[in-house]
Amino acid sequence: MRTQDLFHQPQQRVAMGAQAFMLPGFAEPWLATLLPALERVLQRSPLRQMTTRGGRRMSVQSSACGDVGWVCSEFGYRYSPIDPATGQPWPVIPECLLQLAQRAADSAGFQSFQPDTCLINRYLPGARMGLHQDRDERDFSAPIVSISLGMPATFLFGGHNRSDRPARTLLQHGDVAVWGGVDRLRFHGVLPLADVPHPQLGSQRINLTLRRAGSNKAD
Numbered sequence: 001m002r003t004q005d006l007f008h009q010p011q012q013r014v015a016m017g018a019q020a021f022m023l024p025g026f027a028e029p030w031l032a033t034l035l036p037a038l039e040r041v042l043q044r045s046p047l048r049q050m051t052t053r054g055g056r057r058m059s060v061q062s063s064a065c066g067d068v069g070w071v072c073s074e075f076g077y078r079y080s081p082i083d084p085a086t087g088q089p090w091p092v093i094p095e096c097l098l099q100l101a102q103r104a105a106d107s108a109g110f111q112s113f114q115p116d117t118c119l120i121n122r123y124l125p126g127a128r129m130g131l132h133q134d135r136d137e138r139d140f141s142a143p144i145v146s147i148s149l150g151m152p153a154t155f156l157f158g159g160h161n162r163s164d165r166p167a168r169t170l171l172q173h174g175d176v177a178v179w180g181g182v183d184r185l186r187f188h189g190v191l192p193l194a195d196v197p198h199p200q201l202g203s204q205r206i207n208l209t210l211r212r213a214g215s216n217k218a219d
């Protein structure tokens with residue numbers, strides 16, 4: 001735990017936009033329960049490399065938990081109630097992860113966040129995520145809560161046009177980023193990861209993004 005938690009000082013918020021914040025170390029009190037819970041999820045729905053609509057393999061490995069999971073293939077992007085890799089429903093979102101996401105959303109000014117899906121992305125050194133908008137959800141009223149674990153990454157937070165120059169924010173183990181409202185559709189991405197092994201998780205970064213997909217979107 002960082003000293004700020006020990007003395008119960010108000011959590012620091014770093015503004016990335018009017019309704020976008022980075023909450024440094026916010027996930028730390030949950031990590032001891034979150035990491036084993038995440039392992040159990042990944043035993044049931046293992047990480048896999050998906051192929052984009054353009055036919056290219058994504059550089060991250062992905063899985064999901066929740067009522068639906070985000071899947072992509074050469075046929076496009078969608079939320080599905082079934083994990084295509086196992087033919088089974090996705091694992092449920094672990095209680096501690098749900099609680100962490102709701103508390104982080106609250107701290108960023110988004111009350112009553114009810115996520116129904118969590119995308120799990122694993123970055124090995126060199127993996128990246130190009131600038132994109134998160135717009136496969138059925139409505140954009142709920143925020144995105146993004147939890148970073150393991151190796152540090154440079155997060156790019158741009159504007160509403162792909163060409164808007166993005167700001168850079170370092171995301172480290174335990175940091176949580178939340179964006180919604182007027183900032184919900186801003187372009188964002190992650191620079192290629194440098195190999196700076198994390199003491200506990202080694203040469204990987206795991207990012208968890210909790211969202212409200214809206215189950216009607218699922219097929």
Ligand SMILES: O=C(O)CCC(=O)C(=O)O
Nearest residue numbers: 119121134146190207209
């Ligand atoms: O890895 C990150 O920090 C961002 C991931 C992301 O943008 C996404 O999964 O849509």
Ligand SMILES: [Fe+2]
Nearest residue numbers: 132133134188
């Ligand atoms: Fe995204």
